[in-house]
Amino acid sequence: MRTAQPVLRVPAGDPLVGERYEVEVGPVAHGGGHCVARHEGRVLFVRHTLPGERVIVEVTEGTTKSRFLRADAVEVLTPSKDRIAAPCPFSGPGKCGGCDWQHVTPGGQRKLKGQVLTEQLAKLAGLTPAEAGWDGSVEPVGGKLPAGEVPRWRSRVQYAVDPESGELGLRKHRSHEIQSVDQCLIASAGVAELGLETQDWTGLSSVEVIASSGSSDRQLILTPVPGEQLPLVELDKPVAIARIDEQDNFHQVHGRTFVRERAAGRTWRVSNGGFWQIHPEAPDTLVDAVLAGLDPQWGENALDLYCGVGLFAGALADRVGEDGAVLGIESNKQAVVDARHNLAALENVRIECDKVETLLPRTGITSTDLVVLDPPRAGAGRETVSHLAGLSARRIAYVACDPAALARDLGFFKEHGYRPVSLRAFDLFPMTHHFECVAILEPVKG
Structure with missing residues (x-):
């Protein structure tokens, strides 16, 4: 032995x-x-x-x-010279980890984001800004703000609950510790008006609030401490309430199971836990950038990959018309249900439920005209990029929330003969290091 x-x-x-x-x-x-x-x-x-x-x-x-x-x-x-006094009293060393750059002027924040994107393009894609079709700027959304003014842009906030006091707070950076707050300065007016910070949330571990920017819908998603009862919620504003059990299942307690959002000329149903951009102007900003870059034509065929509740699929369907067709692929089952509901009136749209990398090779599609690629933060990856490059799309729109994943995938596309002809960056997450990009790719001619 x-x-x-x-x-x-x-x-x-x-x-x-x-x-x-x-x-x-x-x-x-x-x-x-x-x-x-x-x-x-x-x-x-x-x-x-x-x-x-x-x-x-x-x-x-x-x-x-x-x-x-x-x-x-x-x-x-x-x-x-870009430093200012942080407007938020909960920002700073050892405090709330949500906002990275409260101490930076709005222009300074955008400059930093531009530097990050420039560095990632060079490091991971071997591209200069000019080679990526980018002018080097990160575009403000909703107008430029003076230094010291905080935009109330965040329509979805997840608060942690202090287990001793029952007060709401936000996590400290890279920590489970909770910074109690009496307000979050970047929370949208629809979140702030609920006054959640004045309630006692004893018995819960977290409270997530969603304030639709397309309707008056307000929704709370409560996560109880195992074995604890839900607290009584008394708010002046009407609000739907759901709870999440220990298996991450949703149970509706009161009101609708969804919120209604308005963008791209439609009303969208987004169910409990579903993805929707949290900056009120983000959906229209991104749709406009995608459509301007792709320039869809009547009768063309398009793919909308990682399509969520159907935002880009609906916009594409309107442009390609009844002689064209759009296939959306999404792995989240509830998002697929919502997408099919949202686009039920469009006969030229089909939504399928599966992982993109699993379903796309099985569709039998050998070519397409246009692709919208809006992957999760990790990006699309080499295998999916390789498959897409084989479809000979005349243009691909890549929507990215992570500059490193975008740059890496642009490098993969370059290996397969696709190059970015335009790239735009949008400051959709002010006060944080996050931003969104839309890259338009075309096959290299000759």
Whole structure:
């Protein structure tokens, strides 16, 4: 009988959390609202700072053996010209992790996002902005704001509940700890008007609120602590209520199981937990960019991949007309039900339920005119890109919420003879590091 050998573990190193260093801040990094700095040869990813600043940082994660450290800028010695006082009292080191760039002017935020996209295109796709058909700008949505003014754009907010006080709060960065808040400054007016922060939510672990921007519909999705009863909800505004059980199933408690949104000339049903853009102007902004880039013609055939509740499929169907056809593919069953309901009047649209990478090769489709590709944050991937490139579409619209996934997939498309002829970036998530892109691709001629 063999004796089990002891597991050899690499020493974790001595903790450096709480250590403070003075550093010169380098470029912005992709993801998390960090900038890159170095101290004695070690890389630090620092939040609450800006490129070019000299700051005192405090380490929040890492040891002497770590490849890199995470840190917060706790004192600014030399500020950037784009720095402002954070309007939100819950923003800053050790506080709410939701907004990365409350301390940055609106123009400065867009500049940082542009730098991230430029770096990802070069690193992962081997493209300059000009080669990607991009003018280098990140476009504001809803008009430009003066420094210090916070846009109320977020129509969907998930609050955590403090288990001791029953108060609502938001998670701290990379933590399960809760920062209690009396309001969220980026929450839309439809969320703020409910006054959820004044309620006692004891017995719940989270409260998600959805305020439709296309109707007066308001919806709460409650997640109880196992074994606890739902609290009594008394609000001045009418609101639908659902709860989520331990298996992530929805149970309607009161009101509609969906909210109604308005975009692209239609009313859309979006059921409990379904995806819809959370900036009120995002659906129309993205549809307009996709249609302008694709320029659909009467009688053409189109694919809408990862089609959700049918937003792009409906817009395409109107343009290709009764002589054309649109196939939408979506893996979320409830989203498919909603899409079929939303587009029931359009005989030239078919919605299928399955994973894109599973169903698309089985459709028997060997060619198409147009493709809309709106994958989840991880992107489409090499296999799906390879299949799409074989369909000889005259144009492909790629809608992306992650610049790294977009750049990687543009690199895959380049391998198969497709190049971006235009790229637009939209600041649909102000105060955060997130943004949305629409790339239009064509096959390389000759």
